[in-house]
Amino acid sequence: MTRHTPAATFTSAPIAAHPFEENNPLAFIMIDIDVEHSYQQHSHDFYEMIYISEGSGLLLIDKQCIQVREGELFFIPPGIAHMLQKPNDSTEPLQMMNCLLQREVLCPQVETDALIWDEEFQRIADFFRQAESWLGYREQNGELARILYGMHINAMNKPPGHRHKQYILLLDLLHTLYVQHQVQFPYTRMRIENPVEFTLGYIRMHYRQPVKLEELAQWLAMSSRHLQRLLKQATGFTFIQLLQNCRVLQSCELLLETDWNVQRIAEEVGVHDMKYFYRIFKERCHVTPSRFRVQHRQNVDQD
Incomplete structure (x- = not known):
């Protein structure tokens, strides 16, 4: 590989x-x-x-x-x-x-x-x-x-x-x-036709940095509660869940494409609390990061 x-x-x-x-x-x-x-x-x-x-x-x-x-x-x-x-x-x-x-x-x-x-x-x-x-x-x-x-x-x-x-x-x-x-x-005033699309794009670009719903809502000239409601209606997820999903997805790619250890990968995607990182990763992938790497590399080698 x-x-x-x-x-x-x-x-x-x-x-x-x-x-x-x-x-x-x-x-x-x-x-x-x-x-x-x-x-x-x-x-x-x-x-x-x-x-x-x-x-x-x-x-x-x-x-x-x-x-x-x-x-x-x-x-x-x-x-x-x-x-x-x-x-x-x-x-x-x-x-x-x-x-x-x-x-x-x-x-x-x-x-x-x-x-x-x-x-x-x-x-x-x-x-x-x-x-x-x-x-x-x-x-x-x-x-x-x-x-x-x-x-x-x-x-x-x-x-x-x-x-x-x-x-x-x-x-x-x-x-x-x-x-x-x-x-x-x-x-x-910020003229954004689709605040949900803007927020999703912003998360994809800045998941490695501290991203706060309140700051984005202020930038979009709306309340954080209203932005949260729009995100939930459009995606089924809250702002925090969307940010977590993005960070876990990026960490999966890093696990497969690099030999970095788990702590370095967590920091690379913007998470510096390892207990928190392991929890959100296992909630979404149902295995630990190390196990995810082993399983998927075995599948690639078998193919």
């Missing part, structure tokens, strides 16, 4: 899987958003700049909902949960450009005899590195589009020296944002 390394397979942050080229902590991608991209809320350990290059949509960021449109850019520090969503009733295209930065990009090493532009970049990098929340900008005369389309063309064609040119364009972009005033974006 083939054993897999599940580090990427079981991640709860889809965009974090976007690869950086080897030895290049700067990446640039263009994404067309459609309905299938909905509910992929995520966070990651690098910086991200989202530029709306076409259309309009909803940016769900740090548990707030913002209406966004073409020409707006958002600087997102590591660890800030976010998602760009196309409205369900929209037939217009929604496209974004993503500039992704590893932490080291904003941590330049400036020596005592550094040139003046190195010192300037240090000040700009310090400003963005110290940001504790997201920053929003709206271009005035296409100044952001000019830089970002240049980065897009450079990333697509990869001419000689394209990495060096990409950093020059990045510095131009950060400097342009640095001298611009940030925009206060009004928050709007």
Whole structure:
């Protein structure tokens, strides 16, 4: 039986899987958003700049909902949960450009005899590195589009020296944002057509993290009792049962596809109380995790 390394397979942050080229902590991608991209809320350990290059949509960021449109850019520090969503009733295209930065990009090493532009970049990098929340900008005369389309063309064609040119364009972009005033974006009520579908998708994405019904209900602008009632009517399970089912299902996959011990698997699916993990696993699978692994691997070997 083939054993897999599940580090990427079981991640709860889809965009974090976007690869950086080897030895290049700067990446640039263009994404067309459609309905299938909905509910992929995520966070990651690098910086991200989202530029709306076409259309309009909803940016769900740090548990707030913002209406966004073409020409707006958002600087997102590591660890800030976010998602760009196309409205369900929209037939217009929604496209974004993503500039992704590893932490080291904003941590330049400036020596005592550094040139003046190195010192300037240090000040700009310090400003963005110290940001504790997201920053929003709206271009005035296409100044952001000019830089970002240049980065897009450079990333697509990869001419000689394209990495060096990409950093020059990045510095131009950060400097342009640095001298611009940030925009206060009004928050709007979360427009979710199907709160049950949203909740199920959220559980699937974030089962490894502490997930609370009260926080989701607040985000969806409804009472936790009402959300619980909707979930029970649609699925037959409570919120806690749905979360437990997801964690047990993921632990079953890990039991079969890895050689990790049971405690590591429990922690991987977000459960740190082993007695609790054994109880919910046995309630659903009617055997212990170790017995489940032995039985199913025997069945595979016999086949």
